[in-house]
Amino acid sequence: MSDAAPRLPDRFTEPTTGRRIDLLGYQAANRRNSWLLALVTMALLVAIAYLLAQVTDPGATLFFVGVALLIGAGQAVAGFWFSDRIALAAAGARPATVEEHRYLVNVSEAVAIGAGVPMPKVYVIDSPAPNAFATGRDPEHAAIAVTTGLIELLDRQELEGVVAHEMAHIRNYDVRFMSMLVATLGALLVLRDLFLRWGYFGGGGRRRGGRDSNGKGQGIALVVLLVLLVVSPIVAALVRFAVSRQREYLADAAAAWITRNPEGLARALEKLRAYSGPRLEVSEAVRSMFFVNPELNLNATGMLATHPPIEERIRRLRRM
Amino acid sequence: MGSLIVLIILVVLALYAVSVYNRIVAYEKRYQNAWSQIDVQLKRRADLVPNLVETVKGYAAHEQQVFEEVARSRQAMMNAHSVNESAEAANMMSAALGRLFAIAENYPQLRANENFMMLQEELSGVENKIAYARQFYNDAVMQYNTLIETVPAVFLAGPMGKQPAVFLQIPEGDRNVPQVSFGDTPPPQA
Numbered sequence: 030m031s032d033a034a035p036r037l038p039d040r041f042t043e044p045t046t047g048r049r050i051d052l053l054g055y056q057a058a059n060r061r062n063s064w065l066l067a068l069v070t071m072a073l074l075v076a077i078a079y080l081l082a083q084v085t086d087p088g089a090t091l092f093f094v095g096v097a098l099l100i101g102a103g104q105a106v107a108g109f110w111f112s113d114r115i116a117l118a119a120a121g122a123r124p125a126t127v128e129e130h131r132y133l134v135n136v137s138e139a140v141a142i143g144a145g146v147p148m149p150k151v152y153v154i155d156s157p158a159p160n161a162f163a164t165g166r167d168p169e170h171a172a173i174a175v176t177t178g179l180i181e182l183l184d185r186q187e188l189e190g191v192v193a194h195e196m197a198h199i200r201n202y203d204v205r206f207m208s209m210l211v212a213t214l215g216a217l218l219v220l221r222d223l224f225l226r227w228g229y230f231g232g233g234g235r236r237r238g239g240r241d242s243n244g245k246g247q248g249i250a251l252v253v254l255l256v257l258l259v260v261s262p263i264v265a266a267l268v269r270f271a272v273s274r275q276r277e278y279l280a281d282a283a284a285a286w287i288t289r290n291p292e293g294l295a296r297a298l299e300k301l302r303a304y305s306g307p308r309l310e311v312s313e314a315v316r317s318m319f320f321v322n323p324e325l326n327l328n329a330t331g332m333l334a335t336h337p338p339i340e341e342r343i344r345r346l347r348r349m
Numbered sequence: 350m351g352s353l354i355v356l357i358i359l360v361v362l363a364l365y366a367v368s369v370y371n372r373i374v375a376y377e378k379r380y381q382n383a384w385s386q387i388d389v390q391l392k393r394r395a396d397l398v399p400n401l402v403e404t405v406k407g408y409a410a411h412e413q414q415v416f417e418e419v420a421r422s423r424q425a426m427m428n429a430h431s432v433n434e435s436a437e438a439a440n441m442m443s444a445a446l447g448r449l450f451a452i453a454e455n456y457p458q459l460r461a462n463e464n465f466m467m468l469q470e471e472l473s474g475v476e477n478k479i480a481y482a483r484q485f486y487n488d489a490v491m492q493y494n495t496l497i498e499t500v501p502a503v504f505l506a507g508p509m510g511k512q513p514a515v516f517l518q519i520p521e522g523d524r525n526v527p528q529v530s531f532g533d534t535p536p537p538q539a
Contacts, residue, residue: 135474142386143481
């Protein structure tokens with residue numbers, strides 16, 4: 030089935046920019062980048078652990094590197110295998126049953142047929158704030174989650190647009206890359222916090238007793254270490270935001286193609302723009318996975334924006 | 350030496366031909382699989398109809414004409430064998446069900462009936478899935494036809510006896526959505 034499963038055209042021209050999009054190449058790049066990212070993360074963690082050992086206790090270098098590798102491997106495995114469960118739990122999602130959410134399940138099944146992907150698992154989040162996200166390492170193990178507020182706010186065509194947008198993320202392997210990025214960021218933050226805590230409590234005394242001859246080398250190592258620990262999570266976050274912004278446009282275009290109805294998605298975005306109720310409370314790590322930023326600053330621009338400005342998304346859809 | 354080069358070239362050509370052959374077969378399976386997806390949904394709809402008719406009869410027993418119309422379309426559905434017959438019967442049923450739901454509008458008690466509401470959502474869901482499955486079938490057919498009519502597959506498709514597949518004519522207004530043009534891959538009569 031998976032081999033012969035019908036797919037969308039592998040190449041099409043993005044209507045607004047006239048850019049040629051090669052989806053197969055794009056998917057391959059996403060998969061390659063996921064592994065590259067895991068390797069870079071590992072290297073970074075080893076470097077940090079090595080420096081940490083130089084600063085504190087050079088005799089324990091092996092131990093430090095070992096611990097760092099374990100943390101890195103744990104995060105990578107978690108990012109790959111459990112990201113869906115982690116993200117769903119972090120967002121407070123529960124499985125949607127046919128009895129309770131017949132409408133949502135029907136819409137998802139229809140869009141999956143149109144997109145040529147296996148039917149993803151469908152979840153709901155009990156929140157009046159309209160939003161949605163997709164997760165999972167590949168189309169065979171994917172899930173989409175939709176808030177109850179979104180189901181109530183949107184009509185069928187609009188909901189189809191949002192669901193198709195999420196399925197596009199699944200098909201393009203965006204979700205795998207994103208969850209690996211989130212895992213990388215997580216590992217770096219864990220290390221940083223470990224180091225800071227150690228610096229306050231255990232570290233001070235031992236350093237005083239260290240060999241003074243190494244003082245200068247230690248000083249340099251400490252500076253490099255601090256820079257790495259402070260800078261790398263920021264860089265990881267910036268990369269994540271940039272990647273996320275660019276992917277939203279592509280997923281919008283693919284959703285328009287799947288539903289043959291850019292207007293449905295454009296109207297959905299308009300309704301979300303007009304929404305001004307309670308926010309959806311989710312942790313920072315999963316924020317960029319959502320259909321629109323849960324913080325509701327929908328027209329944010331610049332390096333820290335997790336999504337493209339909503340006006341621009343609507344404008345591009347209307348021009349198709 | 351020269352014969353070795355010729356041999357290598359022949360082997361490479363043969364391997365290439367095999368890959369093209371496999372691609373043709375995969376694309377063919379793909380659109381046939383897409384067809385069976387439509388079939389699944391059409392059957393599902395036909396299964397829902399008796400239940401719906403029973404529910405509506407409880408409130409509007411005298412609307413005999415529309416019940417007969419629905420029954421006839423269901424019969425045609427069951428007897429359909431070819432792609433075209435089944436497409437025609439499916440359109441007949443869509444029209445009959447459309448009229449049935451229009452009549453139901455006149456019976457507020459029926460509209461408030463929980464079973465009826467469930468069936469109504471289920472049927473519009475199936476209707477929608479049929480529309481998507483058809484659109485998808487046409488996409489798959491277009492990819493298959495494009496493949497076997499262009500170089501290099503066209504050289505193999507002839508000897509393999511492969512003919513272009515037939516597009517489904519999707520009835521006007523089946524899905525009230527605007528046409529989208531995606532450059533060189535326009536949607537088939539969606």
